[in-house]
Amino acid sequence: MDYVKLKTAYEENIEHINLLDDNDIVNRWTLTETSIGLGLVLALYLLVVLKILPNYMKNREPYSLKSILTKYNAFQVLSSAYIVFLYARYIVKHGIITTRCPQGVDLQGVIKEIYPYFIAKHLDLLDTVFFVLRKKDNQVTFLHLYHHTAMVSWTWLHLMYHPTDHFVVVGLLNSLVHVIMYAYYGISSMGPEYQKYVWWKKHLTKIQLVQFILVISHLYYQQKLTPCPLPAFFHYFCVFSIGSFFFLFLKFYFNSYTNKRRRE
Template identity: 50%
Template sequence: MSTDEDIQYREIYATWTLPQTLTAAGVVCVLYLLTVVKFLPNYMKDKKPYSLKTVILLYNVVQVVLSAYNFYLFVVHTFQYGVFPSKCWNDMNQPMVNSILEPIMWYFIAKHLDLLDTIFFVLRKKFNQVTFLHVYHHFIMVAWGWIYYTYFPTDIYVFLAMLNCFVHVIMYTYYALASLGPKYAKYIWWKKYLTTLQLTQFLLIILYLLYHNKTSPCPTSRLLHWYGVSSIAVFFVLFINFYIRSYFRKKIAKDNK
């Protein structure tokens, strides 16, 4: 980033206060919940589902490109500074901090863009896909993003975001192919491995957070640390449950026929 951009990013952090951050995060999260749980379902009650085929295809392509770009930025930073930060940062002018502000910002924006997943489900009347797991996952990621981006935008979370971006490249590639219709089904035979990939991601993130908290010269606060670990642990349990219901139970039912 240029010097002017560095100053701009630093000024953002200097102007946010805790009440402002919590208010902004609260507004976004509450509006999301009200929109996908109440407002949009009521609006769609007597309407036919929208197709949105072209819109969804373009959306998925944008997600793939954005996730790939973020992944690239995080990889570049990781090669330069390492997976495990060896130094504490206490000055926003440090090169390490300035180099990570842009990718964290784009990652933060991407978490808000992800909320459109649910809106598209509702507009297409795919209410079976608006599950607790789906809504909780998007809700927590936005809330988490607000807290960490505003108060702890360091490279401690680069590895986590890098993993997540990689998974999103694979995931939205699948969604893009699936949106093209049945004739492309033969290209997405690997669907069931997506959940395995996500579970592996969550497990690696939990292990990373626990290891970092024990070995880092500048660990995060206990509150932020355990908030992160517990959130990812809940994701892991919910995705395990989804995997069992989606694949093992269906396989058992099929074998018993």
């Protein structure tokens, strides 16, 4: 396939492409509309987990939430596995590098498949709610809050502002990691007697670090090879987010495991 010709044709006709009309699955929002909607969601999230719930829990005993957490983590494992299936199927059919530029009807299938990932990133915010209700304040770190807010921002820009299949590989890798991560959370929440089954905790962080390397590599080659690249600001936002995740998770790994072992 001649990517240069495809890319030139796309750039010449982008202004004439009607991405989505009123009868389509989702109306494409402007960047301003997307930013306002996203801002409201993030403001509500941060207000709840940093102000409202901590004040509510101030003079209360921590909740156990054992039953709720078991069900929540099981659902997260299953829903993440479902997204892995959706995106693996899409990659087998259409390839790793996006060549289907946004032209309305061609994108209807993938827009449907963006929704599960979009919803999943919002359900992930419940992690923080459960930490606060259980008074696990040490878990509500800058890394935790930054990671969740950045991922929600990513999915809002993806679905509402620039809905394409550009992030299918990213969604697959991230959801695969979440299958493992929520399996770990689920086992851990079942009680002290199950801790012997989660000896691989530090290896989970290693898997996350490998994920970030693969995602950044894919974002680079995707933007370089696709005939319909992302808007520059969105591409660099994604690269910066994943790059910062890598360094923050790497710092967490050294602080939690390497430096701790040295102190012992």
